[in-house]
């Protein structure tokens with residue numbers, strides 16, 4: 234009997250395949266394509282304190298093996314989320330996890346506190362790639378002390394599983410990982426998008442209205458694997474890995490590097506059914522390798 | 538109306554080269570079509586083109602419910618459309634469809650359809666729909682670059698009166714669609730305008746419609762990543778905030794847009 238389930242900080246996922254925040258809407262949008270109950274979990278898109286209209290169009294540029302986006306956390310704010318969205322998603326037959334974002338420490342704390350009251354949300358994922366407006370726009374996740382501060386402030390108000398999603402735009406990912414674990418993170422998710430830029434040579438203009446944006450897709454997979462590996466060696470908490478996962482083989486690579494579960498992001502845009510195909514592909518891999526559980530793959534990279 | 542979206546392999550029945558820059562793909566579906574509406578689009582998966590990472594959106598050009606076929610009218614732009622132009626009879630093409638809202642149904646018979654460039658694509662389906670479902674005989678103004686690109690006029694003519702304008706005057710009147718006499722001298726005979734084409738053209742039409750108090754709907758072609766509402770990359774600014782061109786659009790009433 235093959236066991237696809239994983240235990241992440243006490244929370245059971247029926248399989249290790251989940252979907253990445255910002256690439257899966259609120260999940261509802263995918264019900265024409267897949268049975269959400271076949272996934273380990275869904276990470277719904279970022280929720281902030283107040284309504285945010287996001288950045289101006291254009292917000293997207295296709296790049297070699299990937300894309301840049303500068304959506305800018307467009308969402309209707311935490312009140313709207315609790316009132317209008319939560320009732321629609323709370324009974325999905327899978328773990329529904331909310332991505333919490335903010336532009337001040339207080340905003341993170343406020344949103345996390347509100348989500349803490351929602352009985353059917355078993356965990357939050359703190360998106361610390363956001364710029365801190367009070368500290369000159371430097372992203373929370375790029376300075377260890379800021380990353381630790383926001384984590385510990387949220388830890389005080391959030392009683393369930395606390396996941397922190399790291400930004401890859403740092404010199405030492407291990408240092409940031411240690412800082413958020415010291416701050417009270419139960420789980421680390423990585424990676425968020427890599428800062429990048431696209432230029433229209435004919436127009437001599439940037440493609441994105443914001444000039445720079447976040448790179449995702451297969452182009453970033455090698456960076457993501459490297460960072461999962463480094464964090465796996467640096468801290469004892471479970472890791473949810475992502476970055477450019479397009480198929481089951483990519484997912485297996487993340488388990489070997491040290492991830493306990495994975496998220497599928499940009500790949501959802503190209504094939505909205507890819508997440509359930511990855512579940513099937515992982516099972517097929519386990520059979521082929523005579524393994525009875527994904528747990529035996531986690532961090533099992535042979536380096537001798 | 539909530540029609541279930543499909544991810545489906547359709548197969549090429551015909552790939553017809555119209556001229557240097559345009560071709561028609563006729564595709565047959567494996568099962569009966571769901572209800573398809575004019576203005577809706579598909580997201581096509583381009584295989585074997587390494588530089589084409591995302592799907593490519595195309596409007597539904599025409600639909601044949603009897604044979605379960607639909608047509609796309611495609612302008613060659615870059616690698617993605619080039620690869621689609623190479624598809625041969627019998628080959629599969631994976632689509633996500635039907636996507637987006639649709640043109641609304643007019644409360645009047647005095648309807649003008651305006652298309653420029655590959656913006657003519659949804660207008661054949663729209664004129665077919667207006668004629669067959671609503672017994673409306675629309676007037677159409679179609680703008681092309683030059684004579685060689687003026688195609689399928691007989692098709693449009695089955696459903697309404699067609700006027701042509703070319704940039705270089707090699708067929709019909711000369712200039713951009715907004716230079717046509719129908720717009721300069723005859724615009725007041727219309728109570729509703731539907732337009733699709735490059736954004737500068739749509740803005741110019743919206744302005745004229747505004748001046749003459751004519752209700753106007755435009756179909757936008759913002760760049761898209763998903764096409765089904767989850768990435769928020771395709772938004773346009775509206776009176777009620779940023780809205781998704783792939784879900785709340787691609788068709789918007791110009792009163793709703795923040796174009797002034």
Ligand SMILES: Cc1cc2nc3c(=O)[nH]c(=O)nc-3n(C[C@H](O)[C@H](O)[C@H](O)COP(=O)(O)OP(=O)(O)OC[C@H]3O[C@@H](n4cnc5c(N)ncnc54)[C@H](O)[C@@H]3O)c2cc1C
Pocket residue numbers: 578589593594595596597609610611612613614615616617618619655658659757758759760761787
């Ligand atoms: C809702 C919608 C409906 C559309 N309907 C049709 C249609 O019926 N027929 C048709 O021929 N085209 C249509 N388009 C445009 C079509 O999707 C693009 O031309 C196509 O994606 C280009 O792909 P490519 O790989 O060949 O070119 P790329 O290599 O991606 O691009 C080549 C050039 O085309 C430009 N381009 C790319 N995407 C767009 C876009 N969305 N709008 C304007 N310029 C773009 C790029 O900036 C670049 O300069 C539609 C677009 C949308 C959003």
Ligand SMILES: Cc1cc2nc3c(=O)[nH]c(=O)nc-3n(C[C@H](O)[C@H](O)[C@H](O)COP(=O)(O)O)c2cc1C
Pocket residue numbers: 253254255256278279302304306332360398424425426448449450451453475476477478496497498499500768769770
């Ligand atoms: C359009 C888009 C929107 C995103 N929005 C969010 C977000 O709101 N919060 C967040 O933590 N990450 C967001 N991300 C980052 C993804 O969750 C993911 O970390 C990143 O895309 C890398 O994974 P991938 O290569 O599989 O897409 C977004 C990514 C994309 C492409």
Ligand code: FES
Pocket residue numbers: 760761762763764765766767768769770771772781782783784
């Ligand atoms: S293209 Fe993704 S939301 Fe419209």
